[in-house]
Amino acid sequence: MKFTLPARRPFNFSSVVHSHGWRQLAPFSYDEATNTLGYILCLSNGHVIELKLNDGKDGVNVETDKLNKAEQKEAADAVTWMFGLDMDFSDFYNASRAEPKLARAKKQALGRVLRSSTLFEDVVKTIFTTNTLWGATKNMTRKLVDEFGVPLLSNGRVVASDSEPRIETKAFPTPDSIAASDPETLKEKIRVGYRAPAIHELAVRVASGKFDLEALKHSSLPTLELRKELMTINGVGPYAAANLLLILGRSDFIPIDSWALKLVSHEWYRGKPITAKEVEKHFEKWGEFKGLAFWFWDWKYHE
Incomplete structure (x- = not known):
């Protein structure tokens, strides 16, 4: 079946897909x-x-299996969330209008960050980005999905891997499936290293109902309080919390990692070593939009 979901304008499908590496x-x-x-x-x-x-x-075309009414609504809600179709960035566009480095923001409808269908998935993936290379993040995610994911019964999409084509046949693991495992298995089979206890603990907390992680998607908490809540998750420090806040539509913080330091260093310090303090200094004036300003800045440095 096929259907189209409208987005609040302006909207650019490619800008969302390429907003970061989640695709x-x-x-x-x-x-x-x-x-x-x-x-x-x-x-x-x-x-x-x-x-x-x-x-x-001005929206997203969806093609999928034949679904009943309730299933179609759930799929539509998932895509609406993943693409932030109802989000309004007019205040950000007004604030960035006079900044040459953000001049393309409104024209390209920048602001939305591609999300997974659940916050659980985004938290796990964000933890997988910490203290590692992007290739390792992809491998950890792939192995986790292969080992614990829920299988697609029909043939999946063929996608290229590093060595040969593969079939994408599983959904992201549920908290229950990971909770039923143990940290040692995660460490040995998925090769997640020191992250294993954190991933397992989060899965147990969510699966047991003790932590309603998905409720944070639409939380009315002030950003500082929401940040504190995210940082109660083992494995989520300042960088991961800022990354997750951006995914949740809160841009008061900058996800500062080694890549952020490199970008700012080449932008203003001729590639010399800097600290997080220098990153904050250059984006402080953006206030509640500083995360967005950083994320969509037209950087000099490109790897």
């Missing part, structure tokens, strides 16, 4: 030739479906 992490897949984003979604009734998402001009 490269399972269970996403991306076909550059057709500008189609694939995603394997596990519905609440256990039905696993493949979503094929592409540019609907």
Whole structure:
């Protein structure tokens, strides 16, 4: 079946898909030739479906299996969340209008950051980005999905791997499936290293109902309080919390890691070593938009 979901304008499908590297992490897949984003979604009734998402001009075109009314609504809600279709960035565009480095922001509809269907998935993936290279993040995510993911019964999308084509056939693992394992298995099979206890602990907290992580998607907490809540998660420090806040639509903090230091160093310090203090200094004036200003800045340095 096919349907189209409208977005609050301005909207740019490609800007969201390329907002960060999530499109490269399972269970996403991306076909550059057709500008189609694939995603394997596990519905609440256990039905696993493949979503094929592409540019609907002022929204997202969705192609998937034949669904009943409740399933279609759940799939539509998931895509709406993943693309932030209802988000309004007019205040950010007004604030950035006079900044040459952000001059393209409104024209390219920058501001939305691609999300996974659940905050649990985004937290796990964010933890997988800490203290490692991007290639390792992709490998950890792939192995986690392969080992604990919920299978798609029909044939999945063929996506390229480093060595040979593979079939994307599983949705991201549920908290229950990871909770039923143990840190040692995560460390040995998924090769997540020191992150194993944190991932397992989070899965147990969520699966047991002690931590309603998904409720934070629409939390009315002030950003500082929401940040504190995120940082109660083992493995989520200042960088990860800032990254997750951006995903949640809060841009008061900058996700400062080694890459951020490199960008700012080349932008203003001729590549000399700097600290987080210098990063904050150059974006402090952006206030509640400093995370967005940093994220979508037209940087001099490109690797």
